[in-house]
Amino acid sequence: MAKLQLYFQDLSEASKREIIKQLKEELKDDIKIAVDNNSTTDKEWLENEIIDDYINRHNLPNEFKIES
Secondary structure, three states, X not given: OEEEEEOHHHOOHHHHXXXXXXXXXXXXXXXXXXXXXXXXXXXXXXXXXXXXXXXXHXXXXXXXXXXX
């Protein structure tokens, strides 16, 4: 039996883009608050930082067991 642990960074670029797209929608309220409170900061940068922080805090391994 083999065990394989996958993290966000192990995913394909297409999968990462899809997850980020979904997170933009799910975190839109947090992003809006950050933009409203930081009017001098670039909106795209804030959005990326919020999404990156979310991924880093929730980047737990997905473990797969392969039995032969």
